[in-house]
Structures are given as C-alpha cells and as structure tokens.
Amino acid sequence: MPAGRQGPAGVLRHDRSRVRLRARLFCKRRPAPPRGDHFASKDTDAMARPTRSRLTPTDIVMWTIGAILIALILWGSIATLARGAYSLDHWVDFTIFGLAQGSIYALIAMGYTMVYGVLRMINFAHSEVFMSGPYTAYYVSAYFHRSGLLETQPVLSMAMVFLVSMATSTLIAYLLELIAYRPLRTAPRLVPLITAIGASFFLQYVFRGLYGSGFQAYPVIKALEGPMHLGPVRVLKFQLVVIFAAALLMLALYQFTQRTRLGRALRSVSEDKEAAALMGVDVDRMISMTFMIGGAAAGAAGVLYAIMFKQVHFFMGFIPGLKAFTAAVLGGIGNIPGAMLGGIFLGLVESIGPSLFLDGLGITAPYQLKDAIAFTMLVLVLIFRPTGILGERLAVKKA
Amino acid sequence: MTRRFALVVALVVLAGFTVAGLAQAAPPKDPIGVVTIKKGQPIHIAYWMVVAGPDASLGTDTKRGVEIAIQDQGGKLLGHPIKLSGQDEGCNAEGGQAAATKIASDPTVVAAIGSNCSSAARPGAPILWKAGIPTVSPSNTAPYLTDPKRGPEYDGYLRTAHNDKVQGAVAAQFAIKKLGVKTAATIHDGSVYAEQLQAVFAEEFKKLGGTITSQEAVAPTDTDMRPVLTKIATQKPQFIYYPIFIAAAGHITRQVKEVAGLEQTYLMSADGSFSPDFYKAAGEAAVGMFHSSPDFSAFAAGYKGFLDKHQKKYGEKPIAPFHAHGYDAALMVFKAIEKVAVKEGETLYIPRKALRDALYATKGLKGLTGTLTCDPYGDCADPRIAVYQQTAENIKKLVNPESPFWKPY
Numbered sequence: 001m002p003a004g005r006q007g008p009a010g011v012l013r014h015d016r017s018r019v020r021l022r023a024r025l026f027c028k029r030r031p032a033p034p035r036g037d038h039f040a041s042k043d044t045d046a047m048a049r050p051t052r053s054r055l056t057p058t059d060i061v062m063w064t065i066g067a068i069l070i071a072l073i074l075w076g077s078i079a080t081l082a083r084g085a086y087s088l089d090h091w092v093d094f095t096i097f098g099l100a101q102g103s104i105y106a107l108i109a110m111g112y113t114m115v116y117g118v119l120r121m122i123n124f125a126h127s128e129v130f131m132s133g134p135y136t137a138y139y140v141s142a143y144f145h146r147s148g149l150l151e152t153q154p155v156l157s158m159a160m161v162f163l164v165s166m167a168t169s170t171l172i173a174y175l176l177e178l179i180a181y182r183p184l185r186t187a188p189r190l191v192p193l194i195t196a197i198g199a200s201f202f203l204q205y206v207f208r209g210l211y212g213s214g215f216q217a218y219p220v221i222k223a224l225e226g227p228m229h230l231g232p233v234r235v236l237k238f239q240l241v242v243i244f245a246a247a248l249l250m251l252a253l254y255q256f257t258q259r260t261r262l263g264r265a266l267r268s269v270s271e272d273k274e275a276a277a278l279m280g281v282d283v284d285r286m287i288s289m290t291f292m293i294g295g296a297a298a299g300a301a302g303v304l305y306a307i308m309f310k311q312v313h314f315f316m317g318f319i320p321g322l323k324a325f326t327a328a329v330l331g332g333i334g335n336i337p338g339a340m341l342g343g344i345f346l347g348l349v350e351s352i353g354p355s356l357f358l359d360g361l362g363i364t365a366p367y368q369l370k371d372a373i374a375f376t377m378l379v380l381v382l383i384f385r386p387t388g389i390l391g392e393r394l395a396v397k398k399a
Numbered sequence: 400m401t402r403r404f405a406l407v408v409a410l411v412v413l414a415g416f417t418v419a420g421l422a423q424a425a426p427p428k429d430p431i432g433v434v435t436i437k438k439g440q441p442i443h444i445a446y447w448m449v450v451a452g453p454d455a456s457l458g459t460d461t462k463r464g465v466e467i468a469i470q471d472q473g474g475k476l477l478g479h480p481i482k483l484s485g486q487d488e489g490c491n492a493e494g495g496q497a498a499a500t501k502i503a504s505d506p507t508v509v510a511a512i513g514s515n516c517s518s519a520a521r522p523g524a525p526i527l528w529k530a531g532i533p534t535v536s537p538s539n540t541a542p543y544l545t546d547p548k549r550g551p552e553y554d555g556y557l558r559t560a561h562n563d564k565v566q567g568a569v570a571a572q573f574a575i576k577k578l579g580v581k582t583a584a585t586i587h588d589g590s591v592y593a594e595q596l597q598a599v600f601a602e603e604f605k606k607l608g609g610t611i612t613s614q615e616a617v618a619p620t621d622t623d624m625r626p627v628l629t630k631i632a633t634q635k636p637q638f639i640y641y642p643i644f645i646a647a648a649g650h651i652t653r654q655v656k657e658v659a660g661l662e663q664t665y666l667m668s669a670d671g672s673f674s675p676d677f678y679k680a681a682g683e684a685a686v687g688m689f690h691s692s693p694d695f696s697a698f699a700a701g702y703k704g705f706l707d708k709h710q711k712k713y714g715e716k717p718i719a720p721f722h723a724h725g726y727d728a729a730l731m732v733f734k735a736i737e738k739v740a741v742k743e744g745e746t747l748y749i750p751r752k753a754l755r756d757a758l759y760a761t762k763g764l765k766g767l768t769g770t771l772t773c774d775p776y777g778d779c780a781d782p783r784i785a786v787y788q789q790t791a792e793n794i795k796k797l798v799n800p801e802s803p804f805w806k807p808y
Contacts, residue, residue: 214453
C-alpha cells in the first residue's frame, strides 16, 4: 500500500501493526492473513479494505487521466507511423541511443534502490557520488592522453580510468554514509532526507573548489570512435561498449546479491535489521557495504557517461541523478531488477518518445519536451501500478 | 528640571545644525532619488554576470573588460574611488532575478553592468530599474530587450552589444550567399537569446529563398542530442544553425557527425559559444564549423592597446567575444556619471533619473567596439558582425580564430 494512502495516521499505522501482531499471535499456525483481514477494528476498516473492492473518486480521476494519456500516446504514435517520416533505420538508431542512455540510468539507479531497500531513505547525494568518480578520473585520462598511453594501450588505460573512478565514488559513498547518515539512523525519517540534500550541495561545492567551476572534456579514444555494422544495423562503437559494460556490471551485481554469502547478509538486513543482527549479521558493515556497492556502480556509470558525452563538471550529476531516481521509482524502488528495467525503459522513452508520440500530434520541437514525456510515463505507470513496474520489494513489516 | 532643560537645549541645537547642514548641501532634486557619496566613499558600480558554471567564460570575459576600463580611469572618478561589486546571474531567469534583487537592495549602487544572458536580463532589468538603478548590458543580444513594445519597466535598460536582428540576418546571408545552401534546420535551447536568434535567422533565410526543414529545441542541460539530430536528419538539411550556449552546443557538435545523414552538413553557431571553453567541450569535431561574432578587426584603434593590457593583467588572450563591449559599457556609465554628478564641497550627488537620461543621451561616444550612439530603446551598439571558421590550429591551441572568414559589409 503506497504511503500516501495511509493518511496522516502515524496512529493508524501503529494501530494496524498492533492489529497485525494480534493476528499473528492468534493464528500462529495459519499463514499470515492478508492486510485488511477481518481482525481489523471498525475505524481502520475503510482504510484496510483491499484496493480492488473500493472505488473512490480519486481512483476514477486517476484512471481517466491514465486513459486520456494512453489515448493520446496511441493517437500520436499511429499518426507518426502513418506519416512515415522515419524509416526503420531511424527507429533502430533511436532504440540504440535509448538503450545506451538507459543503461547508464540503470547503473545509477542501482545505488538509489539498494539504499532505499536497506534504510528506507532516498540518498539524494547519490548524484554527487556519481559525479565525483568521472570528474576525478578525468585527470587520470588526461594524463594518459598526454603521455600517449591512451593511444597505444587503450584497454589498459581505460581500465585504470574505470578503477580510479569507481574507487573515488566508492570512497565518497562510504564517507557519506559514515559521516552524514550513520549518526542519524534513528532520527525521524525527514532528518536524513534533509541531510542528504545538504550533503549533496556540500559535495558539489567541494568538487567545485577542488577542480574549478568550468568543465573538462574527456579525451577522445580513437578505438571507440566511429560506427560499425552488426549485420544490417549501424551502431557507434562506444554505444556498444556502454551497453555491454553496463549489462555486465548489472548482471554481476545481481548475481552478487543473489548468490554470495555477503549478498544474502545484505538482503537479510534489508528484510529485517533486528533479526539480521540477532542472526549475527554486522548491520553497520552491511549498510556501509550497500553504499559502497552503489557508489562503485555509480563510478562505473560515470565513466560510461564520460565516454558517451565527454564533458564533466561539478554539476553534471544532478540531472542524471534525478533521472536515475525516477528510474528506480519506475521500476519499483527497493527492487534491483526493477531499477535496471526502469532505467532502460526511461532511456528508451526519452529517445523514442518525442518522435513517436509528439510528432504525429503536430507538436513542434518535440525534444524540448523529452523530460515531460519521461515524467508523464512515470505518472502513467504509477497510476496503474502504484508500486512501479516490478513492484516494491519490501518486507511487509516496513511497508 | 535642569536636566530636562539641558536635554531640550541640546535637541534644539542639534536640529539647528541639521537644518543648517541641509541648507548648505542643497542636493539636486530627482524624481527617483539621489545617491549621496561622502568624502572618500567610493562610487559603487555593480556587475551581474555569469561568473560561475559552464558558461563562466562569457561573464569572466566581460568582467575583465569592465576591470580594465576602471584601471584606465585610474580607479577614480571625480575624485572618488570606483568600487566594483558583483553577483552571478547564472545565465538563467532565476539567477538573473536573484542577482538583480540583491543589487537592488543595496542603496549605494549607482549603476549596474550586466547581464550576460538575455534570459537573465528579462526578469532582472525591471527589478533594478524599480530601484532606480540603470543597467548597461555588454552581451545581451535578444531583440526583445530593446523592442519598442518592451514596456516602461525596461526604461533603465541599455546595451552595448549588438541586437540579434543583425546577427541572425548575417548568419542567413552567409549561408545562402557564401555557402550556397538551400535548406537549413535550427536548434534552440528555450533561452530568450537562442530562441529569438534562430527565429530571426529562419525569417531571413526564407526571405532569401531558402527552406527551413525544421526548428527544433533542446534543454540547456540535455546531453544526449543524438535523437533530436536523428529527427533533423530525416529531412537532410544542408545547414544546421544552433545559436546556443557552450555545454549544449558542445554536445551537438560532437554528436552530429555520429548521426547517419549529417556527416556533410554545415554547422554554425553564434557568439554565445564563440569561446575557448567551447573548443574544449566540442574538441576536434568543431573543426570547420562557423561562428558569427563581432568583427574584432573592425574595432577601434584603441583595441590593440586593450589587448596588451589584458595580456598583462590576466596572462591570456580574451576568452569570449564581449570584453570590448564590457569596456564600453563601463565607459558609458563613467561618462554619464561625469555628466550628471553634482559636487558640493567634498560630497558627490548622483541623481538617478538624470543618470538614466544621460545614458540614453549617449551620442558619438568613441568606444573600443566603435562609435556608440543610443537609440530611444537603449540599443547603443555599432554592430559589425562577421563570420569566423574554426581551424584545427586554433581548436588545438584553444584560442579564437584571428581573422574573419566572411564579412557582410
């Protein structure tokens, strides 16, 4: 149940958990009853009834909005396709651009979603964790460029750049958790949120102080420039690299959380911190670990971003961070495969959407509305699936 | 009792002195207000320019122009030192509003120089004028700001930069007459500057017999331009005009060659990205592209001396095109203050409305950019716009090209 529907009721929530506790006490042998079971007392009844059986005016309005949006999208798409301004090649191009952009969003989104899964907080400083890596690694790449190593040993030097970027982001994420969030772990929810925003500004301006207010441009890597042909499809080499590297990293991360002991400990902390602690899991260490893994993913995403767009500056994290957060919500926050899916979905919508939906409606300069489309999609998904595409994966206790 | 008497006497004496003092000073009357500058106090001029962030080179460049103008005055005007304070306008509407509000709240500010970006001037200039502070912009070029229909809230606004009605037309003439292209697409970033500039370009281009295939827009913070460029490529224009700022223009320049169908397209941007920072952002992809910008070779004779001072003071060549306009803006302000300031003993009075009128009355002022004469709407420039082409040489050295590629005059 989305938090918004719980109303102003810290009290109610309290009641409910007591109700559930009662339910659990009384029905030990039976599986836990669904939320809104018949044990609910009269005053919490309306709130706790299953969503399907009630139809509030809000729902009707939301569904109408959703239906109108879908109708508009369909109409626009059909009109665009009927006009035939774009050939199949163009659509393939749009898709590849979207995939490349989306995989970067997905990698950043990983950090948001994992931290939310464990701490139930939005780490708004994650966009600065993302910025710190590639901005620092720029100096390494510029050095390699000057010394000519980037030309002769592109793989080795890029591996170094990746390493530096990931190490920096990991370190920043670790310190961020240690200094800004750990002392506030028991504080009310809004406190770490404000701290996160403060930490975000702090980091931005620290890096502005360190590296200057202007921007830097990554050197061009000759081996990654230019198009290549995969059968009939023309792709740019670096896009291929970005998509594959991101896919590989995400797969590794997913396997790590699912298959390893450490991953299991991590998941247990996200499920229930107290129980995990009782089972001998070092909760503090696991939380640090979560931040560091998210940081490493963001650092890698940062270098991929720099390969694609070349420019780095102290404010570069803000927009990708916002988009990645959107991607995490879109996919279902707290859910790792959801974040991947959300990121790629968002990248595709941004790339294809303006041409597909808006061109047919006769809207001029549709790419100015790229962000509007992306967020409309978010609204649309949340109307029909309030918990995101794959759903929030939270322990019931904390939802 | 005696105590109260003493108090009354003291008050009367004090009042008497005050009246006497006022009578002696007799400050000039002004419908808006008078700035009083006592002995030894500075004449306070504020700049609002973009001095941080990705477009900082534009603001730093004009700020240096103003600083050299102050240095040429010997740091003093009418026996008072000149104080220059500043705000960052961020090259956007919110930044312009914040910077203007901050300057307007300081009653010692006599005049302002700025903004750099037209988007910042639009909300900012009225705020300053409401506080009686006239502002001279060294680099706003959007036609709207000096349009006869702009409204009385812009009465305190003037500029030494050219109006984009000139720059957009030069770009269109260049495309048709020199390059001989027939089709063009434009991209703007939603800023007042870019939107109006590309509109002027498109109008002139059509008037000269060309076809505009599409007029696209991006956000200034966008990084992935490939989709919008792919959309443009479906109509195969021969020429793309994107008069936007450094960061976004850099992304477009780099990505345009990666899009199928645009490999041979001519690229042209404008003075907003005519800067070494842009060559850093765009890299070698910028080789061969064109920029319209003020023609430095047509500047007044004093420009050479200015460049020497610039090199000496900052250890580099100017980093954007508007340093000379900054110098001229400061010069205009100094001349106008000299004209209207009233000196009573050691105290200087500067009437605000009279200062604004004196600025608008600027006529035949010999500046670095040419001879400045203000029209009734605040356009004071002597515009000479030329087209420059980027070569591998100057991109590598991160400097602006030396001489124009093409001149319309």
